[in-house]
Amino acid sequence: MSDTSPRVLVDGAGRTIDGRAILSDIRLSVGAGEIFGLLGPSGSGKTTLVRLIAGMDEANGGSVTVLGRRMPDWSNLARIGYMAQSDALYGELTAEENLDFFASLYGLRGGERSRRIAEALELVRLEADRRKQVRHFSGGMKRRLSLAASLLHRPELLLLDEPTVGIDPVIRQSIWAELARLAADGVSIVVTTHVMDEADRCHRLGMIRDGRVIAVGTPDELKREAGADTIEAAFLVYGGGASS
Numbered sequence: 001m002s003d004t005s006p007r008v009l010v011d012g013a014g015r016t017i018d019g020r021a022i023l024s025d026i027r028l029s030v031g032a033g034e035i036f037g038l039l040g041p042s043g044s045g046k047t048t049l050v051r052l053i054a055g056m057d058e059a060n061g062g063s064v065t066v067l068g069r070r071m072p073d074w075s076n077l078a079r080i081g082y083m084a085q086s087d088a089l090y091g092e093l094t095a096e097e098n099l100d101f102f103a104s105l106y107g108l109r110g111g112e113r114s115r116r117i118a119e120a121l122e123l124v125r126l127e128a129d130r131r132k133q134v135r136h137f138s139g140g141m142k143r144r145l146s147l148a149a150s151l152l153h154r155p156e157l158l159l160l161d162e163p164t165v166g167i168d169p170v171i172r173q174s175i176w177a178e179l180a181r182l183a184a185d186g187v188s189i190v191v192t193t194h195v196m197d198e199a200d201r202c203h204r205l206g207m208i209r210d211g212r213v214i215a216v217g218t219p220d221e222l223k224r225e226a227g228a229d230t231i232e233a234a235f236l237v238y239g240g241g242a243s244s
């Protein structure tokens, strides 16, 4: 059975905080097995949008529908993997204990729980450090552990806010290869990034500036329509230069 309905549908969504429009009239959709990148300068509203999709925050206008449910909807929690920009890890616990904690929140038990934890540690190449307390981890190791935690319950939708910040190029490549594999298995992925070579690896991109989507398309479409050789140059053509 193939599922053609969008996993994420953002329809005219806005978010105003203290009278200031952080996001305005956002429209986008993400299909099954699609890697959708949100690209935009710091402060453009990417995190705010990801939080609306995750159901951590609510739009003040329009709607956000995820896996067929209007967000926020807590019943979607077990079907979404969310990796926030700041790592929600326990420094006193080891890597393995942190994952064990998250696995228990997702209701994983027994052999299945140990298997998923081992798989997740292998994926982010932290097997050798699994018994180390997280307070001794580097920033990049914490990012990798957060990614592992977001994958434990095999979510249908993965929301990653700057997943590769502080991660060295070799592991970054292996993480992107894994994201491509997950997408090929039907997982939908929304990922925010500033990194232009990562943007090129997304199936489609939404370029965001000042809380508005200024362009959506595949990396090739966006470059072609802008008459640009690179995503960075295309971004500038669409009006994505630094704000004031």
Ligand SMILES: Nc1ncnc2c1ncn2[C@@H]1O[C@H](COP(=O)(O)OP(=O)(O)OP(=O)(O)O)[C@@H](O)[C@H]1O
Binding pocket: 017, 022, 040, 041, 042, 043, 044, 045, 046, 047, 048, 049, 085
């Ligand atoms: N709770 C809040 N209260 C007030 N302002 C907020 C709040 N959350 C976000 N903002 C503002 O909204 C704007 C967008 O922030 P957001 O974190 O979504 O941007 P971003 O594109 O993710 O930036 P970065 O790439 O630096 O993470 C910023 O100007 C930020 O200061």
